[in-house]
Amino acid sequence: xxxxxxxxxxxxxxxxxxxxxxxxxxxxxxxxxxxxxxxxxxxxxxxxxxxxxxxxxxxxxxxxxxxxxxxxxxxxxxxxxxxxxxxxxxxxxxxxxxxxxxxxxxxxxxxxxxxxxxxxxxxxxxxxxxxxxxxxxxxxxxxxxxxxxxxxxxxxxxxxxxxxxxxxxxxxxxxxxxxxxxxxxxxxxxxxxxxxxxxxxxxxxxxxxxxxxxxxxxxxxxxxxxxxxxxxxxxxxxxxxxxxxxxxxxxxxxxxxxxxxxxxxxxxxxxxxxxxxxxxxxxxxxxxxxxxxxxxxxxxxxxxxxxxxxxxxxxxxxxxxxxxxxxxxxxxxxxxxxxxxxxxxxxxxxxxxxxxxxxxxxxxxxxxxxxxxxxxxxxxxxxxxxxxxxxxxxxxxxxxxxxxxxxxxxxxxxxxxxxxxxxxxxxxxxxxxxxxxxxxxxxxxxxxxxxxxxxxxxxxxxxxxxxxxxxxxxxxxxxxxxxxxxxxxxxxxxxxxxxxxxxxxxxxxxxxxxxxxxxxxxxxxxxxxxxxxxxxxxxxxxxxxxxxxxxxxxxxxxxxxxxxxxxxxxxxxxxxx
Amino acid sequence: xxxxxxxxxxxxxxxxxxxxxxxxxxxxxxx
Numbered sequence: 001x002x003x004x005x006x007x008x009x010x011x012x013x014x015x016x017x018x019x020x021x022x023x024x025x026x027x028x029x030x031x032x033x034x035x036x037x038x039x040x041x042x043x044x045x046x047x048x049x050x051x052x053x054x055x056x057x058x059x060x061x062x063x064x065x066x067x068x069x070x071x072x073x074x075x076x077x078x079x080x081x082x083x084x085x086x087x088x089x090x091x092x093x094x095x096x097x098x099x100x101x102x103x104x105x106x107x108x109x110x111x112x113x114x115x116x117x118x119x120x121x122x123x124x125x126x127x128x129x130x131x132x133x134x135x136x137x138x139x140x141x142x143x144x145x146x147x148x149x150x151x152x153x154x155x156x157x158x159x160x161x162x163x164x165x166x167x168x169x170x171x172x173x174x175x176x177x178x179x180x181x182x183x184x185x186x187x188x189x190x191x192x193x194x195x196x197x198x199x200x201x202x203x204x205x206x207x208x209x210x211x212x213x214x215x216x217x218x219x220x221x222x223x224x225x226x227x228x229x230x231x232x233x234x235x236x237x238x239x240x241x242x243x244x245x246x247x248x249x250x251x252x253x254x255x256x257x258x259x260x261x262x263x264x265x266x267x268x269x270x271x272x273x274x275x276x277x278x279x280x281x282x283x284x285x286x287x288x289x290x291x292x293x294x295x296x297x298x299x300x301x302x303x304x305x306x307x308x309x310x311x312x313x314x315x316x317x318x319x320x321x322x323x324x325x326x327x328x329x330x331x332x333x334x335x336x337x338x339x340x341x342x343x344x345x346x347x348x349x350x351x352x353x354x355x356x357x358x359x360x361x362x363x364x365x366x367x368x369x370x371x372x373x374x375x376x377x378x379x380x381x382x383x384x385x386x387x388x389x390x391x392x393x394x395x396x397x398x399x400x401x402x403x404x405x406x407x408x409x410x411x412x413x414x415x416x417x418x419x420x421x422x423x424x425x426x427x428x429x430x431x432x433x434x435x436x437x438x439x440x441x442x443x444x445x446x447x448x449x450x451x452x453x454x455x456x457x458x459x460x461x462x463x464x465x466x467x468x469x470x471x472x473x474x475x476x477x478x479x480x481x482x483x484x485x486x487x488x489x490x491x492x493x494x495x496x497x498x499x500x501x502x503x504x505x506x507x508x509x510x511x512x513x514x515x516x517x518x519x520x521x522x523x524x525x526x527x528x529x530x531x532x533x534x535x536x537x538x539x540x541x542x543x544x545x546x547x548x549x550x551x552x553x554x555x556x557x558x559x560x561x562x563x564x565x566x567x568x569x570x571x572x573x574x575x576x577x
Numbered sequence: 578x579x580x581x582x583x584x585x586x587x588x589x590x591x592x593x594x595x596x597x598x599x600x601x602x603x604x605x606x607x608x
Contacts, residue, residue: 066603070596077592105602108595111581112588125581128590 003035004170007084007094009110009120010040010048011062011101015316017047018294020100022319023158025186028053030173031166039084039109046272047295052188058084084113096165100158102140104130119165131525135419136161138525142517143411144315149404151412155319156390160420186298187276197278198264202233204282205344206296209238209267212288212306215248217337221286222253224341226262229348233262235278237292240268284344293318304344308334311404314378314393322347323380325393330374338368339375346377346396359396372397388416388424400436406443407511410555414514414548423551427558435563442511447556449509450549453502457515457546460498464542467491468535477531488531495538499523502545515545 010020017040028034037056038048045059060080065073099110099120107130111123121141124131132141136157143150150157167173198204205225209218222234236246246267254260270278276299279285285296288306296303297318305317307327317325326343328335346353346362353362359377363369378393409429417423470487474480480488499519506516522541528534583591 062599062603065596066600070593070600073596074589074592077596078588081592103598103602105595105598108591108598112583112591112595114581123591123594125583128587128594 001033004031004033004095004166005092006034006036006096006098007113007115008036008038009097009099009101009106009113010038011060011103011106011109012044013291014044014047015290015294016100017044018291018298019155019158019316019319021048021051021186022155022298023100023162025051025053026159027162027166030163031170032174033170034166050187050272050276081109081112096169098162098165102137102145107131117165117169119161132521133525133527134161134165136164138518138521139415139419142521143415143514146513146517148514148517149313149408149411150315150415151408151410152315152415153317153319153391154315157415164419186300197274198235198281199233200281203229203231203348205232205234205284205286206237206279206282206301207234208285208287208289208292209236209242209245209249210288211245212308213337215245215252218245218249219252219256220337221340222249222263223256223258224338225344226258228345233264235264235282236267237270237275237278238267243268284348286340286344290316293323297323302347304340304347306335306340311376311402314380314391317393318380319391321380321382325378325380327376327378328374329376329399333374335375336368336371338366339363339371342366342368342371342375343377347379358398387428388420388422392429398431398433401430401434401439403439403442403511406430406439406555406559410552411514413555414551417547417551418544426551426554427562430559430562432562435559440560440563443556443559446509446511447553447560449505449512450553450556453505453512453515454546454549454553456498456501456505457542457549460495460502460542461539461546463491463494463498464535464539467495468532468539471530471535472532474532515549518548519545 008020008024010017017038020038024034024036024038028036035055036053037058038054039058039060040048041062042059043063045057048054048057065077067073093114093116095116097110097113097115097118097120099106099118099122102121104121107121107123110118110120111128119134120137121130121132123129132138139150140157142148144154163173207218207221213221225232226234236249238246246265250260250263250265253263266274266278276295279292279296279301280299282296282301284304285292285301286304286306287293287296293303293305294316297320300320303318303323305323305325307325308331310328310331312325312327314325317323324343324347326335326339342363343359345366346359357365359375360372363372363375375397376399377396379396381392381394383389383392413423413426467488470484470491471477474484502519503516506512519541522544523538526534526537526541528537
């Protein structure tokens with residue numbers, strides 16, 4: 001089998017690298033010919049170096065290249081990059097270059113590296129201006145980097161982006177069976193581990209400590225857990241900057257007459273290898289930071305991720321089934337340590353209660369009923385492929401749906417329609433019980449503004465089509481009659497006005513922001529040498545947005561209809577049992 | 578996007594752009 005030589009640029013931080021690794025591993029299982037070389041920053045190279053299924057990890061000493069003397073750094077940068085660029089050393093082009101850094105700096109690097117196919121940010125040949133040429137990169141640029149909730153986990157976006165490119169270039173994968181991507185063998189150390197560090201006869205809960213809680217609050221989490229569950233032991237994890245906090249925790253814990261053997265403190269004692277070994281032996285990882293949570297999920301360890309904020313985005317949360325996300329329902333109210341214990345015990349013992357009661361009832365049973373109002377628990381679920389696949393985080397307590405949640409659901413459907421050619425039926429994953437007056441009020445306003453938007457976009461499509469038809473019919477784009485020029489100028493001006501109108505509509509109703517953001521990105525990335533080519537792409541851009549606006553309107557209509565009182569049969573017509 | 582070919586001047590401009598953007602992003606991360 002001829003290898004598919006693939007170069008991945010990931011100049012982001014540790015958690016960005018983990019997201020990329022997960023998507024790459026999934027793609028490699030479907031396309032075993034993929035031979036992957038990852039380029040990352042030296043400071044974050046330790047994690048990918050653990051993944052022995054990568055052919056090579058190239059760590060760039062970017063720290064050395066930062067400073068005021070740009071000219072002095074040109075030589076060292078060129079020297080480091082020259083083996084990658086390859087042309088001067090007679091090397092081949094890469095088959096595929098994936099730039100998942102989503103940064104300006106990486107776009108220059110992506111442009112320099114020769115590849116038959118490039119996805120992600122790069123620079124255009126003509127004037128070296130920025131380009132996000134492929135569809136998913138445009139969505140990441142417009143939605144994710146525009147601070148809009150795309151409703152799709154970043155790993156799912158990366159995976160779909162890569163698999164789509166591979167399918168177009170190399171055909172369908174040989175085997176589309178259900179592979180388990182995460183697990184103990186994700187990293188080499190674990191698969192070849194010797195004696196376990198933790199006693200395997202116990203249930204271990206890892207807690208990555210942080211300033212998220214004070215020492216006394218962490219102790220409350222631990223005491224609830226250890227006192228009520230004698231089969232459980234806790235291992236404290238964290239980097240060396242958390243040593244003092246860990247000491248404080250163990251001191252408070254020790255003064256309370258509790259069994260010190262049930263609390264193991266490894267804060268500041270673990271390098272990455274040991275950390276991976278330890279976490280892979282834990283049944284749970286409780287963490288308030290993205291990186292440990294993601295790393296644990298890759299190792300197949302169940303994650304409880306903590307947030308003090310309201311409605312945190314799940315697009316970079318732990319990936320996989322059954323992970324939990326615990327957050328506050330109010331930005332002014334911090335999460336309580338008792339809520340952390342409750343969430344963990346709800347997840348840990350769900351085989352016993354089989355989720356016959358929800359998390360709110362669980363809090364009440366534990367005597368923490370005052371926390372119900374302030375605590376939100378969400379659970380990760382991998383959708384079956386017939387439902388669109390990907391990970392979703394569902395609430396474990398039925399609460400009034402926020403407009404932001406509704407919008408996130410619709411953004412995800414719009415993206416799927418644009419890039420996957422498949423959308424779930426309108427209204428899927430929407431429950432009547434979660435509808436509420438505040439949401440409906442917002443949707444009624446959105447019904448009006450999106451109606452105007454759809455009309456503006458429809459007009460833009462027509463104008464762009466006329467412009468294209470006129471420009472395509474010209475014998476020459478340089479020499480044309482005065483009347484042709486005037487027609488094109490008039491239509492061009494109209495398109496500009498319509499574009500500004502879309503921007504104004506989005507400024508007036510922020511729930512339309514996706515359309516304005518995407519319009520800017522799409523128009524920036526128009527490709528073509530001739531006016532007729534560029535105008536053809538303009539037609540596609542406006543059509544894409546119109547399609548999205550119409551889909552949003554279907555969702556608004558459906559939701560408002562769902563909220564109407566249902567007609568039920570009169571009591572006299574209902575047969576008595 | 579297919580293979581691009583660059584002149585020496587363009588290669589220099591791309592490397593310069595890379596270093597300048599790296600500087601800006603590193604400062605952004607620190608702040």
